[in-house]
Amino acid sequence: MSVQTVLLDFSVEAGRAEDEPGQKALLSGVEPLLRKHLPGLSAAARVQMPHAGGALLLLLADRGASVSVRVFPQGLITVNIEYYKADGDKPLLDFESARALEAVLRKQLNCSKGQAYPPIKRTLFGRYFPSADERLLEYDIDSVIHESTSPFQKIQIVHSKSLGNMLVLDELQNIAEADLIYTETLMQRGKENFEGAEIIILGGGDGALLYELLKEKPKFVWMLEIDEDVMTACNKYMKSICGDVLERRKCDEYEIVVDDCMVTLNKFLSQGKKVDYVFGDLTDVPISDTPSGEIWDFIMLILETSFKVLKPSGKFMTHANGASCPEALKMYEQQLMKLDPPVEFVKSSAFIPSFLEDWIFYQISFKTEKNGTA
C-alpha cells in the first residue's frame, strides 16, 4: 500500500502569472484539461495566497484523489496529484500517463517548459534515500527484511533488486551486498599488506571489513563496535558480506569488543600497546558550516587517540564523505592538518553501488620528512 504523489511542473512567461487576474485565468485553463484525465474532478477551494504567493486551486477527483494547482507570480505552475493506491490497484496516473498529461497541459496552456516526475510512492519503508549532497534517490527496494531500534539507532535491512540486502541506519543507506568495492577501497586491497599486521577497527558492525581483512592473514584484529543489534542483524541477513565472522566474539584471529571504542583505545594507550592499522568505520565526515560541535569533537578525539596507538609506520584508514561534498572534505583535511604530531594523507575514491555516487577514502600516516632528511 502507498500514497502516490504525482508532480507536474510548468513555466509560463512571468507576465502571465504576475497578478490575480492572470493567475485566475491560468487556473481556469488548467481545470478542464485535468478533468479529462481525472474523472469526477471538482473544485474544493480556491485561495489567493498572501505574501505574493500567487493562487492555489484545490480539487478533488474520483478514487479519493486530491489535486492542488499553484500558480506562482514568477511564472511557475505546480500540479500535485495525490491518492491512495492499494497493492494490486491500477495506478490512477502512471509515469507514462503523467508524461502525457504534462504534454497536453504544456501545449494547451502554451507553456515554455513542462516536466513530469515519476510518481512518488510514499510507502514508508525506505525507497528513498539522499545522496551526500542531499539529492533525492529512489531505490528499487521491494521489501523490508528486518527492522529494530537499538539504544543507538534505528536498524533496517531492506532488499533492493539491484543491490541485494542493504543495511540502513537511521534512514540512511549504509552498506549493501553489492558493495565489496566499499570495503576494498577502505582497506586499499592490493596496495596495503596486512599479513602479520595488528589492526583495530573502530565500528565496522556490518562485519564486512573484518571479513575481508581476515582473508589477508593479519596477526590479530580488534573490532570495537558499540551496537550489538547491528551485528545480530548483519550476521543474519548480510552473510554474503560478513561470512561467519560475527558468529563469535573472540577467537585466535580476532576479538569483537562490544563497547564504546574509546574504552579499548584508552586501554591500549595506558598499556603502551601499538598497532599497524586503525580503521575508522564510524560516522561519515559531517557536513556543517564550521568544524565544531559534538560530531567534530568526536572525530578529532578518535583521530588523536588513534595516532597515539599507531606504530610510527602505522596508518589510519577511513571513509569520509561523498565526492559531491568538497567543502566537508576540505574541512576534514584542515582538521587533519591540526593534528600533533603532524600527519599526511592520500585520498582514494570509488563509486559505491548503494550510495549511487563516488565516495572518498583517506589513508593517513605520520608525516615523514621529504628528501631523506628525516
Place this chain on the structure above:
Amino acid sequence: MSVQTVLLDFSVEAGRAEDEPGQKALLSGVEPLLRKHLPGLSAAARVQMPHAGGALLLLLADRGASVSVRVFPQGLITVNIEYYKADGDKPLLDFESARALEAVLRKQLNCSKGQAYPPIKRTLFGRYFPSADERLLEYDIDSVIHESTSPFQKIQIVHSKSLGNMLVLDELQNIAEADLIYTETLMQRGKENFEGAEIIILGGGDGALLYELLKEKPKFVWMLEIDEDVMTACNKYMKSICGDVLERRKCDEYEIVVDDCMVTLNKFLSQGKKVDYVFGDLTDVPISDTPSGEIWDFIMLILETSFKVLKPSGKFMTHANGASCPEALKMYEQQLMKLDPPVEFVKSSAFIPSFLEDWIFYQISFKTEKNGTA
C-alpha cells in the same frame, strides 16, 4: 529560482484514522506542531474527502508557503509543504530541518513510522530523470548548456557536477561525458576486432561510438543519423566523447548520412552490399505489455533489414534497456527468436554512470549449427 516541495510521511495504526472524528483529531494534532516550524501558519480550508479519501487540511504560512496535510483512512498521513525560493534565499525548510520536523511530528503524534524526503527542487531544467524502471533520480545538474527543439525531439545539454556534460533527449538522459563505459560495452572493446571491418551505425548522433570505433582502424564506417541538430549540439558541447568526428560529413574513413537510416540500409540491400557490423544505437527496447505497436514494428524492421546487409560472419550490436526491466529484455529476446534466418545472441551488462543503473547490451549473430554439422 525554484519551487521547493518538502514531503513528509507518517503512519499510524489504521484504527486512529479510519473515521472522520479520528481524522479530525489527527489533523488537529498536526497543526500546532507545524506552527512551531512554519511562522504565520493558518488554516485555509478543511475538506472531508469523498470516496473514503480521508480528510485534508490546507494551511498557509509566511513566505507564501502552502501546506497540505492529508489523513488517509488506511493510517497514512502525508504533509506537503510548497513555497517559492529565489536563488540565494535561505530555504524555509532544508533537509535537516525537514528531518527534525519529521522527528517531532512522529514522536508527538505517536506515529509508528515517519519519513522526510530531501526537498524537491522544481526548477524546470531537468534535475530529475527516471531510471528504466521509472524510479525518480535527482541529478547534480547545475546548468543548462544548450536547449533546442529539432523536428524529431527536444535536445538539451546539461551540466552535471559528477558526470560532466550530459545529452538529454525528450527529457530522458542519453549519454554523459562520464559514459565511456557505455560506448565500450556497446562495441565490446577488447573482445571484437574492428580492424579492416566495414561498419554501419544506426543513429549514434552523439558521435561517441563513431569516435571510439575509428580508433580501432576499421575499413569504413557509415553512420546513419536522422537528427542534424543532435550532432551540432554534441559537436559543440560533448567534444570529450566525440572528438572531431562530427566536424565533417565525409572523409576516407567514414561517412555520416543525415537521413532516415532505412534509406541507406535499403540502398545497401539493393546493391547487394554487405558489412561486418551493424550497430543499433537508436531507441531503447520499449517497455510495453505486448511486443506490438509502432516502436516494436520499427525495431523488427531494423533487425530484419540489418541482418540482410550483414555478412554471414557479421554481428548486430545494440544496447537494449535497464537490467531492472527483465520483462522488456525477455520480450526483445522472444522477438529475436522470430527472425529468419535464425539468430543467436550474447548479452553483456555494465553500470552506466549517467543512467545510475546496470544496462544490457546484445551481440547478435546468425545462428551457427553446433557440433560442426553446418
